[in-house]
Amino acid sequence: MSSQQHPFVTDDSKVLTETRDARLAGQDDRFNSRLREAFGSTPFILTKFDKFMNWVRGSSMFMLQFGIACCSIEMMHTYAVKHDLDRFAAGVPRASPRQADVIIIPGTIVSKFAPRMKRVYDQMPEPKFVIGMGSCTISGGPFQEGYNVIKGAEEVIPIDIHIPGCPPRPEALVYGVAKLQERIANGESSPVVVKPYELEQFGDLERDEIVEQLAEDIDTDDLVMRYNWGDSP
Amino acid sequence: MSLEEQLPDTVEEGQSADELAELLGDLVIDREDHVNAPGFVIRPDTVQDALRRLRDDAGFDHLSCVTAQEYEDRYESIYHLKKYDDPTQEASVVVPADKEHPVSQSAEPVFRTADWHEREAYDLIGIDYDEHPDLRRILLPDTWQGHPLSMDYDQDRPQIVSLREHANPLQEDQRSDSDSDTMFLNIGPHHPATHGVLHVKATLDGEQVADVESDIGYLHRCEEQMCQTKTYRHQIMPYPDRWDYISAGLLNEWAYARAAEDLNDIEVPEYAQIIRTMGAELCRMAAHFLALGTFALDVYGDFTAIFMYAVRDREEVQNILEDLTGQRLMFNYFRLGGVVWDLPEPREEFFEMTRDYLDRLPEHLEEYHDLVTGNEILQMRTVDTGILPPEVAKSYGATGPVARGSGIDYDLRRDDPYGYYDELDWDVIVKDGCDNYSRLLVRMLEVEQSAKIVEQCIDLLEDWPEDERNIQSNVPRTLRPDDDKEIYRAVEGAKGELGIYMRADGTEKPARFKIRSPCFSNLQTLPEMSNGEYVPDMIAALGSLDIVLGEVDR
Numbered sequence: 001m002s003s004q005q006h007p008f009v010t011d012d013s014k015v016l017t018e019t020r021d022a023r024l025a026g027q028d029d030r031f032n033s034r035l036r037e038a039f040g041s042t043p044f045i046l047t048k049f050d051k052f053m054n055w056v057r058g059s060s061m062f063m064l065q066f067g068i069a070c071c072s073i074e075m076m077h078t079y080a081v082k083h084d085l086d087r088f089a090a091g092v093p094r095a096s097p098r099q100a101d102v103i104i105i106p107g108t109i110v111s112k113f114a115p116r117m118k119r120v121y122d123q124m125p126e127p128k129f130v131i132g133m134g135s136c137t138i139s140g141g142p143f144q145e146g147y148n149v150i151k152g153a154e155e156v157i158p159i160d161i162h163i164p165g166c167p168p169r170p171e172a173l174v175y176g177v178a179k180l181q182e183r184i185a186n187g188e189s190s191p192v193v194v195k196p197y198e199l200e201q202f203g204d205l206e207r208d209e210i211v212e213q214l215a216e217d218i219d220t221d222d223l224v225m226r227y228n229w230g231d232s233p
Numbered sequence: 234m235s236l237e238e239q240l241p242d243t244v245e246e247g248q249s250a251d252e253l254a255e256l257l258g259d260l261v262i263d264r265e266d267h268v269n270a271p272g273f274v275i276r277p278d279t280v281q282d283a284l285r286r287l288r289d290d291a292g293f294d295h296l297s298c299v300t301a302q303e304y305e306d307r308y309e310s311i312y313h314l315k316k317y318d319d320p321t322q323e324a325s326v327v328v329p330a331d332k333e334h335p336v337s338q339s340a341e342p343v344f345r346t347a348d349w350h351e352r353e354a355y356d357l358i359g360i361d362y363d364e365h366p367d368l369r370r371i372l373l374p375d376t377w378q379g380h381p382l383s384m385d386y387d388q389d390r391p392q393i394v395s396l397r398e399h400a401n402p403l404q405e406d407q408r409s410d411s412d413s414d415t416m417f418l419n420i421g422p423h424h425p426a427t428h429g430v431l432h433v434k435a436t437l438d439g440e441q442v443a444d445v446e447s448d449i450g451y452l453h454r455c456e457e458q459m460c461q462t463k464t465y466r467h468q469i470m471p472y473p474d475r476w477d478y479i480s481a482g483l484l485n486e487w488a489y490a491r492a493a494e495d496l497n498d499i500e501v502p503e504y505a506q507i508i509r510t511m512g513a514e515l516c517r518m519a520a521h522f523l524a525l526g527t528f529a530l531d532v533y534g535d536f537t538a539i540f541m542y543a544v545r546d547r548e549e550v551q552n553i554l555e556d557l558t559g560q561r562l563m564f565n566y567f568r569l570g571g572v573v574w575d576l577p578e579p580r581e582e583f584f585e586m587t588r589d590y591l592d593r594l595p596e597h598l599e600e601y602h603d604l605v606t607g608n609e610i611l612q613m614r615t616v617d618t619g620i621l622p623p624e625v626a627k628s629y630g631a632t633g634p635v636a637r638g639s640g641i642d643y644d645l646r647r648d649d650p651y652g653y654y655d656e657l658d659w660d661v662i663v664k665d666g667c668d669n670y671s672r673l674l675v676r677m678l679e680v681e682q683s684a685k686i687v688e689q690c691i692d693l694l695e696d697w698p699e700d701e702r703n704i705q706s707n708v709p710r711t712l713r714p715d716d717d718k719e720i721y722r723a724v725e726g727a728k729g730e731l732g733i734y735m736r737a738d739g740t741e742k743p744a745r746f747k748i749r750s751p752c753f754s755n756l757q758t759l760p761e762m763s764n765g766e767y768v769p770d771m772i773a774a775l776g777s778l779d780i781v782l783g784e785v786d787r
């Protein structure tokens with residue numbers, strides 16, 4: 001683990017030694033955690049609250065259990081024995097988006113699923129992070145030319161880390177997660193991205209040919225996602 | 234055994250093509266020859282009549298697949314029929330429909346499985362099926378405009394997809410109407426028990442399931458379109474890996490390889506066939522391990538022991554496959570006419586590693602049987618739940634472990650032999666419990682048989698003379714099968730009969746590429762198994778079907 005992931009660890013060798021010695025005197029070694037060794041026995045830590053929170057976020061990530069396509073098989077392998085993502089403080093998949101901080105998007109996103117994925121993403125509490133796993137979430141991957149395939153997850157939700165591969169090996173996913181942790185701990189926020197596809201009310205769409213055609217089938221206050229395939233990369 | 238062609242115009246041991254034509258009598262307006270079977274062209278309003286005659290009088294009780302396609306001057310649906318007793322006996326019923334108003338009679342009253350197949354044909358091609366009970370889109374969203382595999386489809390036009398069908402069950406009271414007791418429950422598409430992105434709409438009566446409807450299409454990746462825009466020789470092969478992606482890659486590749494090799498008259502050297510057989514069976518083992526692990530997850534909610542054990546075994550199998558193919562999951566190892574490279578050097582190491590694993594396997598399986606099949610808690614949950622009687626399974630076109638768990642003795646590896654299977658000593662596992670437990674047991678016992686096959690292949694490969702290790706036959710750089718040559722060929726995938734239909738048009742790309750996915754047909758049986766059962770039994774039934782959405786939706 002890099003020292004960057006512990007931004008609050010101060011060099012306590014000089015300043016705190018006296019206090020620590022004074023406090024430790026007379027105690028047995030029951031209080032001998034490594035944390036205590038690092039901090040000394042003082043109850044005070046000098047760090048910025050922001051930094052502390054970033055460290056906490058990076059060191060305890062709850063993943064959303066979210067399987068889409070082939071990449072999710074490698075994702076499951078990453079969670080399970082041998083690769084054991086839990087070693088990196090990021091291993092317990094949660095079934096509900098309301099309990100998760102990180103969503104790994106493991107697969108191809110198609111027109112029918114994108115609104116649903118957006119909904120799941122919206123249900124996650126802030127701050128939330130997104131890992132795009134596999135070529136499909138970057139560009140549509142091998143299915144890029146498909147009539148039904150979204151050309152990358154970034155068309156729908158912002159992504160913090162892209163992991164290339166088809167599928168990425170579990171080692172690659174672990175590396176991606178570690179990179180994300182590092183970024184979170186350093187307080188780097190994800191770049192704001194343009195999201196061409198939004199959930200919006202049908203009535204708010206600009207009225208053109210296709211909207212007219214569907215006007216009978218869809219209520220004006222229904223949520224819809226409009227795909228302008230011609231504009232996709 | 235090499236991939237010999239069945240002669241197109243005779244059907245071995247059964248009825249000859251002429252006898253069948255006689256049986257159909259004046260229904261037949263024309264005859265066609267497909268590479269795999271004789272084709273009978275009939276009028277679009279006599280579909281039920283023709284299929285009923287073939288089923289009742291000639292024994293064609295398996296509607297394997299329905300292919301729809303558009304020509305310059307007409308639409309066409311092809312019903313690929315087989316027999317459960319002998320799948321080498323095939324017949325195709327070809328139904329042309331009018332270009333302006335493509336209407337064709339539905340086959341649903343004769344074969345239940347036609348329900349979904351025809352909905353798919355309507356969705357993607359745009360043929361209207363008369364008398365179909367519920368003809369609406371199946372893979373694409375309801376609001377989609379146009380039929381993407383028809384000729385005049387413009388891929389760039391915008392589409393609007395609504396979120397209405399995903400109503401939040403907590404938002405409003407989901408009771409169906411004021412004085413009824415039933416409740417509507419949405420499961421999925423993001424739900425841990427649906428094995429991916431399946432959406433199950435369940436109507437509950439108390440705790441019992443009154444009705445379930447699966448809503449699919451959340452992973453419809455246009456696989457057929459992709460294959461239709463790629464060349465036979467090299468470009469199509471990577472796609473099959475992504476149909477059934479639970480490590481069953483080589484089995485899927487074989488489906489394409491078999492169909493394309495028969496279409497182009499390509500021979501495969503014996504040595505390559507042995508390697509294929511070994512690789513395919515390793516894939517089957519890996520796929521069945523995951524089926525076991527996720528089934529335990531569904532039934533026990535056990536993310537710890539059994540799931541982890543299953544993944545451990547998969548890791549070992551994947552290591553072997555990685556040594557062989559260079560990849561963990563998406564192998565892209567088969568080539569038309571053979572495989573891409575020989576076993577890894579040093580060969581002894583590879584053999585030793587594989588043997589090592591196979592030696593440890595019986596102990597692992599013992600462990601599974603202790604934990605799972607021999608466990609009374611699991612037995613209480615699974616024995617006699619999710620009943621699927623054999624006749625029902627047949628009418629839905631169920632295949633693979635789902636059919637074999639219902640006592641249907643049907644395995645293409647033995648019944649329609651390809652590869653090296655008929656030279657080896659192994660058994661088809663059949664259990665007649667028809668319940669969740671039988672389906673699970675069939676898979677676990679199949680792992681043993683697969684191991685047996687791999688072991689024999691290893692022995693053969695080890696003794697193979699060094700100068701006869703021919704991994705690929707000579708295949709031209711570009712393949713252009715004759716115009717209008719049609720073929721439908723299937724192999725036994727991990728989930729059942731995986732079939733490919735291809736029509737050539739004289740170019741190096743197929744004019745129509747249709748995938749018959751076993752999971753698609755198997756999933757149709759879900760309401761039969763779970764109506765009237767408790768909700769957790771429905772989840773168990775779904776788990777025991779072992780579907781993979783990449784293959785259901787394609």
Ligand code: SF4
Nearest residue numbers: 070107134135136166
């Ligand atoms: S990137 Fe490749 S492996 Fe991953 S979901 Fe897409 S096709 Fe499947």
